[in-house]
Amino acid sequence: PFRFSALTRSCVVIPCTFQYEEDIPLTRGIWSKKTGGIVFHNGQSNVIDHFKGRTKILGDLNEGNCSLEIDDIKPFDNGPFCFHAEKGHDKYRFNNSCVFIVMKSPEKPxxxxxxxxxxxxxxxxxxxxxxxxxxxxxxxxxxxxxxxxxxxxxxxxxxxxxxxxxxxxxxxxxxxxxxxxxxxxxxxxxxxxxxxxxxxxx
CATH class of the missing domain: 2.60.40.10 (Immunoglobulins)
Known part of the structure; x- marks a missing residue:
């Protein structure tokens, strides 16, 4: 899995793109913890409490952009976080779609x-x-x-x-x-x- 750095309490953007060739639009993009629990879902009620109100997808799924923003990063928001898309009842998983987050100190100017x-x-x-x-x-x-x-x-x-x-x-x-x-x-x-x-x- 890929690793991205983050500063606790700030926000992090996890860049994410995928190839989707079909004409029928995707219904939703979902980010979840590999160990279980949904981190981002179009329906907030599906998101685990720890991540409610802190996540959003920044890109357009139908243009293959699944970038995720997590705000107010907690010290233990390490992941791994994995992305998949859905169209109706069909699930689409993609290679290299899981990421870790590594916490770090603020950069020195x-x-x-x-x-x-x-x-x-x-x-x-x-x-x-x-x-x-x-x-x-x-x-x-x-x-x-x-x-x-x-x-x-x-x-x-x-x-x-x-x-x-x-x-x-x-x-x-x-x-x-x-x-x-x-x-x-x-x-x-x-x-x-x-x-x-x-x-x-x-």
């Missing part, structure tokens, strides 16, 4: 290098990026300096992993010496990680 020395009053542009698994609620960034301008970008870097990047331009405050510039990534449901670079102001 990566900051772009800054010049060795900067002049007070000059403007600098710096970026801070972080990997995550929750594209519906990407991390937000907090900076230790007021910015003149800022922009955010989101990129899918590999299956199930996205990168969110914050780029700001700011003015270096007056006064000599070494200062810290800190970028804090705040993940969905409030876990945080910070990255810091030193500014040598002259």
């Amino acid at each position: 990566v900051m772009t290098p800054v010049p060795a020395e900067v002049d007070a009053g000059s403007t600098i542009t710096v970026s801070c990026s972080v990997a995550h698994t929750c594209p519906s609620h990407p991390p937000v960034f907090s900076w230790s300096v007021p910015d003149l301008s800022s922009e955010i970008s989101h990129t899918l870097t590999s299956p199930g992993i996205w990168e969110t990047k914050s780029t700001i331009t700011f003015m270096v405050a007056a006064g000599d010496g070494v200062r810290s510039l800190t970028c804090t990534a705040i993940f969905w449901r409030d876990k945080q990680q910070a990255g810091t670079v030193k500014l040598n102001v002259k």
Whole structure:
């Protein structure tokens, strides 16, 4: 089975595609635990209590997209989780349709290098990026300096992993010496990680 990383309390998207060649639309897609218990079903009453209200299929089944989002990940939501589709009473199972989830700590933001020395009053542009698994609620960034301008970008870097990047331009405050510039990534449901670079102001 495939393995995907997740941050507890945040959300995770499990990418899932399948080949379905027939003309008659599928009735439903179902995700379940390999050990038993339905994790996602069109009818919420079929879902086990532990997952009720926390799962949804993001794609269109009839286009072969069965990607699953699990929100508010719990430490023991490891799986394995398996997908199958139904059309009436017929069940369709697919190869490689089971996945594990591995829990991890929040990623540390990566900051772009800054010049060795900067002049007070000059403007600098710096970026801070972080990997995550929750594209519906990407991390937000907090900076230790007021910015003149800022922009955010989101990129899918590999299956199930996205990168969110914050780029700001700011003015270096007056006064000599070494200062810290800190970028804090705040993940969905409030876990945080910070990255810091030193500014040598002259």
